[in-house]
Amino acid sequence: xxxxxxxxxxxxxxxxxxxxxxxxxxxxxxxxxxxxxxxxxxxxxxxxxxxxxxxxxxxxxxxxxxxxxxxxxxxxxxxxxxxxxxxxxxxxxxxxxxxxxxxxxxxxxxxxxxxxxxxxxxxxxxxxxxxxxx
Amino acid sequence: xxxxxxxxxxxxxxxxxxxxxxxxxxxxxxxxxxxxxxxxxxxxxxxxxxxxxxxxxxxxxxxxxxxxxxxxxxxxxxxxxxxxxxxxxxxxxxxxxxxxxxxxxxxxxxxxxxxxxxxxxxxxxxxxxxxxxxxxxxxxxxxxxxxxxxxxxxxxxxxxxxxxxxxxxxxxxxxxxxxxxxxxxxxxxxxxxxxxxxxxxxxxxxxxxxxxxxxxxxxxxxxxxxxxxxxxxxxxxxxxxxxxxxxxxxxx
Numbered sequence: 001x002x003x004x005x006x007x008x009x010x011x012x013x014x015x016x017x018x019x020x021x022x023x024x025x026x027x028x029x030x031x032x033x034x035x036x037x038x039x040x041x042x043x044x045x046x047x048x049x050x051x052x053x054x055x056x057x058x059x060x061x062x063x064x065x066x067x068x069x070x071x072x073x074x075x076x077x078x079x080x081x082x083x084x085x086x087x088x089x090x091x092x093x094x095x096x097x098x099x100x101x102x103x104x105x106x107x108x109x110x111x112x113x114x115x116x117x118x119x120x121x122x123x124x125x126x127x128x129x130x131x132x133x134x
Numbered sequence: 135x136x137x138x139x140x141x142x143x144x145x146x147x148x149x150x151x152x153x154x155x156x157x158x159x160x161x162x163x164x165x166x167x168x169x170x171x172x173x174x175x176x177x178x179x180x181x182x183x184x185x186x187x188x189x190x191x192x193x194x195x196x197x198x199x200x201x202x203x204x205x206x207x208x209x210x211x212x213x214x215x216x217x218x219x220x221x222x223x224x225x226x227x228x229x230x231x232x233x234x235x236x237x238x239x240x241x242x243x244x245x246x247x248x249x250x251x252x253x254x255x256x257x258x259x260x261x262x263x264x265x266x267x268x269x270x271x272x273x274x275x276x277x278x279x280x281x282x283x284x285x286x287x288x289x290x291x292x293x294x295x296x297x298x299x300x301x302x303x304x305x306x307x308x309x310x311x312x313x314x315x316x317x318x319x320x321x322x323x324x325x326x327x328x329x330x331x332x333x334x335x336x337x338x339x340x341x342x343x344x345x346x347x348x349x350x351x352x353x354x355x356x357x358x359x360x361x362x363x364x365x366x367x368x369x370x371x372x373x374x375x376x377x378x379x380x381x382x383x384x385x386x
Contacts, residue, residue: 067170
């Protein structure tokens, strides 16, 4: 499936996705307007990468930032937070996860294979920087 | 009244306001409009209680009883909180408007106290400034959102604002010996604080499509600072102190 065909994630609101149990007096809320979800990215200090930590429901990005702060930053050291509508995220299909399967066999792509530490060590011992060699 | 008494009066009214609004706002715990808001509002209520504890500790250093004793053993007439914070939570519209009016006042109070000549208080103000700043961001974002929502949301917010306005002005009831605090650069005084607050909240409320009550009708509701409270405070205190009353040594 082409990435452009991805369906927009409308809402992860549990009122929509919860089990439809028979009996009881459940109000049908599926037809109502629900908040969209925002993906939250948390940075613990300046310069570090933002890491995905979860989602919040919110009507807009201002409210999403307010909620992201309380859900994901009230117990963590935090420098910065990003939010982005879940619908902006494009993802691969799990059905296509065979595209990743050859990776473990390509050990030659692993930098550990290259023996460079002795040369770096030699540089350090000579008190040189890489630019000196040029 | 000497200057220590004047300082205690300032600390008591700040701490009592925080404790009572913290308790009130925690009543939304589990009932918030959505999960995220429930967590955020409860977390801010906890912040308020934490702030009050720090101020009660300062009072303790000035010779008052320890924080738990002053928080849990006084009756309504011994509290110095404003009527605004005692009122029941009402609907979410009222709770948000109160949160907005109260937290901007607290934000500006802390901002002024950051340079207080009374160092322990200046340190508390600096420590909690960021926390209170978030509370104002939360309040203002909600008020803006509902002020611009639709006719119903705007109408409810306007009605709550009209109701809360005179109570909010009551937060700035002048203290009996404020001159001493002003002269010693401990605190700028309630009148100056109210002027700063009006300068900040009026433009924000107008940006949120809300109308400030006509100035000629303003009638601040005083009394809380001197122990004259609404009928709502004592039931709140009875509930808040229920566990402590059964077992003062209870730990939880």
